[in-house]
Amino acid sequence: MSPSSAQRFNLAGLAITVVTVVCAVLWAFPIYWGIVSSLKPDDEVVRPYIELWPDTLTFEHYVFALTETQIGHWYVNSLATALGVTVLTIATSIFAGYAISQLDFPLRRTLWWLILASFMVPLQVLIINHFVLMANMGLLNTWAGIILPQLIHPVVIIVYKQFFDQVPKDFREAAIMDNASEWRILFKVYIPMNWGVTAALSIVTFIWAWNAFLWPFLAVTKTSLMTITVGITQTNDSFGVYYASELAAAVLAGLPVALAYLLFQRRVTEAITLSAGIKG
Known part of the structure; x- marks a missing residue:
């Protein structure tokens, strides 16, 4: 590579790096702003100018969220419903x-094409149908009413x-020759060969279910049955909304997902790559 070509390559790499850093800062700033604002007194939050660090550091809003709201119930509801969605979806x-x-x-091929075509139907389009069905079945304000409509992940x-298509046919043929049933072939041959995929998809499905807002917001009206994403909207009192308390509750709501991502970053990235490859 000539010196001029190397210089152009370095300049292009530098430009890409700068753009990437700028995009990362723009993405991370709202998160930083929310965390910092949750550590400010209420009078500092509503100031008409930007402050990147609080004048007075306080944790009173986190204490309020933990002691004056039903955040414990909301955590339990989110954990139960997210685990339910994950287990049932994966199974x-x-x-x-x-x-x-x-x-x-x-009709095997017809079913397959229907599953592929379901990508063209946004889940929001089905909200009214889901609501009517859950209401007719008496499942509103229940965990089952939250879980069932969220099991659609084609x-x-x-x-x-x-991945099952990629398993060598020899394994299946050998199992059939040993008189293994389809259940045994699935659980003894195919699933063990795809544990990595199952782990990755389980983590991402759990995060999707934990972060869900629209359907849990419509399906539950009782405060004690709300998930954490819906419950944090109730962080107020008779005097109105306190933004710092809302932000503190939002930080607490996102903390489990953030920890899950940090602990299982490789698996999450793998699952997102798989999903992106399918949709692409």
């Missing part, structure tokens, strides 16, 4: 992916189907 997706990949049954089925 049903494994079964569906295996059936479409390895079994021969009527990308998980597609990822499993693709």
Whole structure:
């Protein structure tokens, strides 16, 4: 590479780095601003100018969120519903992916194309149908009413189907020769060979379910049954909304997901890459 080409390459790399850093700062600033504002007294939060650090550092808003709200109930509700969505989504997706990949049954290809076509239907379009169904079934203001409409994740089925397609046929043929049932083939051959995919998809599905707001907001009206994302909107009193307290509750709501991402960053990135590859 000539000196001029190397110089142009370095300049291009420098420009890409600068743009990346600027984008990262723009993305991270609202998070930083929310955390810093949650550590300010209320009178500092509403000042008409920007302060990057509080004049008076206080944790009173976190104490308020932890002691004066039902955040403990909201955590339990979010944990229960997110785990329920994760377990049921992964289980049903494994079964569906295996059936479409390895079994021969009527309308198999039609079902597969329906799953692919479901990408074109935003979940928000189904909200009214979900609400009417849950109301008719008497499941509003219940964990089941929160969980059931959130089990629609076709990308998980597609990822499993693709990975089951990649398992060498020799393994299945050997298991069939040993008179293994389909259940045994699935649990003894296919699932163990895809534990990494299952772990990655489980973590991302849990994060999706934990962060869900629209459907839990519509499905639950009782404060004690709200998930954390909905419950933090109740962080106020008869005198109105306190922004710092709202932000403190929001930080506490996002803390488990942030910790999960830090602990399982590689798995989360893997699952996002798989999902992006399918959608692309």
